Amino acid sequence: MEKSEILNIVKKAKNSFLKTMNLNNDSKNLALEKIAQKIEEKRKEILFENQKDLSLALKLVEEEKLTKSNYERLKLDDNKLNTLIKGLNELKTLPDPVNQTIWQKELDDNLILKKVSAPIGLIGVIFEARPDCFIQISSLIIKSGNCAILKGGVECQNTNTIFSKIVNDALGEIKTFPQNVINLLYSREDIKEILLLDKYIDLIIPRGGNNLVKFIKENTKIPVLGHSDGICHIFVDKENDFENVKNIIIDSKTQYPSACNSVETVLADKNYPYINNLKNELTKAGIKIIENPDSFSKEYGDKILAFKIVENIDCAIEHINTYSSHHTDSILSDNQENIEKFMNLVDSACVFSNCSTRFSDGFRFGFGAEVGISTNKTHARGPVGLEGLTIYKYKLQGSNNIVAPYATGEKEFKHKFI
């Protein structure tokens, strides 16, 4: 697409934000309802478009340009459409995340300060080739009163296009909605242009491969929310059951090896009595164990685990704070004191005890949907749902108050929450 064309799309979308930011919850819920209805009505067309993507992808598999498992991820079926519809209906039931008074305070008589939740603005989301992403992300954007520029994985292009049409048709039927709220871009080149438009775009959320995220972070002044690596750890404390440890590590590694919340390194206390049994069982489960990896900062994304024996819990915590990508780290232990120590001292977005690292996910956390997982230390951390798409504004309602008498000490503030 031409530069000027992209700028035009972005400017129009930003302009729409001046209307979406004050849409009431009913309008937004009506939008979600209409999208759900249209998905229901157009099942056949959607699956037909998805089939086009699959045919093209199959060629890529034959040419060995796409893995079989990535091909599988492209498939939509009636079940997945049901899940999308269910998700839209669930989002409808959630309270409006914006235009809510967070607190209010009397600064002085008839001088009332309110902190009110607000949408962020124009958000760019770059997401992987999965056919359910477009609807999930659009619905979060709509419910939170933001506008979006979306760029999906090319392998889902036909599916994304029909979903984009469905969403925009649905919004077009609602009088209160401005146009150009949800905008779909197609090419990787377009992303480069988008990254330069920090005057209009308030936040970029890249999902998908490390390289994409790193590229984006290095090439934009727009705030970026996301994670580049998913180097998650499990620490096996000395006091510990064998079956549970085995099951949790196998789940954390094999349940979906390429996910960002899969475990990459197991640290075992040298006094854990079943180290050898554990390694045998993990190997039996199809996991390749690497005891002296070249680097502890590597994300395998496969049934491979780095394995290290450590002196004690303190060494484990130090290792994790050094090598973790601060995404998700879990301790397996029967010792409550050690559990608390680990959860307090490990500086990661998600710190778990006695459970799989794979729970680190917006759906599993009960956020309804997830726009991404963040390892940032500002704005939003961990799985990000509606709340991470909001900020706030301060509204101060006065009665002809001026600052001068407070500056001289003639008047004093009350600062009383009401």
Added chain:
Amino acid sequence: MEKSEILNIVKKAKNSFLKTMNLNNDSKNLALEKIAQKIEEKRKEILFENQKDLSLALKLVEEEKLTKSNYERLKLDDNKLNTLIKGLNELKTLPDPVNQTIWQKELDDNLILKKVSAPIGLIGVIFEARPDCFIQISSLIIKSGNCAILKGGVECQNTNTIFSKIVNDALGEIKTFPQNVINLLYSREDIKEILLLDKYIDLIIPRGGNNLVKFIKENTKIPVLGHSDGICHIFVDKENDFENVKNIIIDSKTQYPSACNSVETVLADKNYPYINNLKNELTKAGIKIIENPDSFSKEYGDKILAFKIVENIDCAIEHINTYSSHHTDSILSDNQENIEKFMNLVDSACVFSNCSTRFSDGFRFGFGAEVGISTNKTHARGPVGLEGLTIYKYKLQGSNNIVAPYATGEKEFKHKFI
């Protein structure tokens, strides 16, 4: 300072964060108490060091390298020291902003998710030459469990040095505190090095001139919290009292003309009956009125006002959303409907009605202190106190739970707030 030396300071400070993040409120309050005590004890030495800064600055005034009003800002006196001590004592009374459970949720039986407030990490603050900044910023950093690299204005170098010694002496007397929590840098060159250390520094807060903030935003990958411009507006609606409008505009412009929350542009509804009287009164108050400015994006920082007559409130809102720096904008009106419209549709950090733009300030908002004012759309917006120095982490406490049965549908989540 040598590059390696700066890197060393930054690494040590980041390492200290692994301890400060879990300090309890008592330790942090003890630190604030000891700092207050030491300021009380060392009044004479502090004022002596401040006098050194003033002598050097007086030469700059004579050489016309420093304005008289900036020179005045450098002065400490017993009154200002009292205010600092009072501020430290007030901060002590506030609840711990970190390690607090924000909410907890039962994902399933014996699988409890907690969202817990947490400090951010290592924060770089670059601040203007004002002698009270160092203590105010340090105290917020300490109370919020963060660590900091501070760089103050060179004209306050001697004052900052003695305050840095006082703070570090105080922290050194508390066993639970690690070393290297509060670190002072001196030269502008050091800032450039700091900006490259995105691996260690989690947030940069620049305070002061537009050029500084712009330079920082353009030269770092670290998230930046702040504002480069303070182009604030007042809209005078058609239904309006004369005295109040006059008083509020004069206060907003003349109370401290170089402050970021001073008004730069007044927009008046063409049907406001007292436009000419108003202009006369503003001129009498020493304000220069510019009716056709070259640009509405200029921050005068002086007793100068751009003045524009607009068709109606909608045109005023459109003008503000186009030219405002999204810092603070105020409507003066007797019409409640228009007030609400303005406050909802103006996309700025602070939207006011019937009061001075100068209320936009952490102290006046009752935050105890202020680390800066943000026009960002993510993390923190408007005046930033303790809360803007915090983030959160997710703690998930399980009982040997794995994801597989939830993925297959064998188990379902409860997602129940408790």
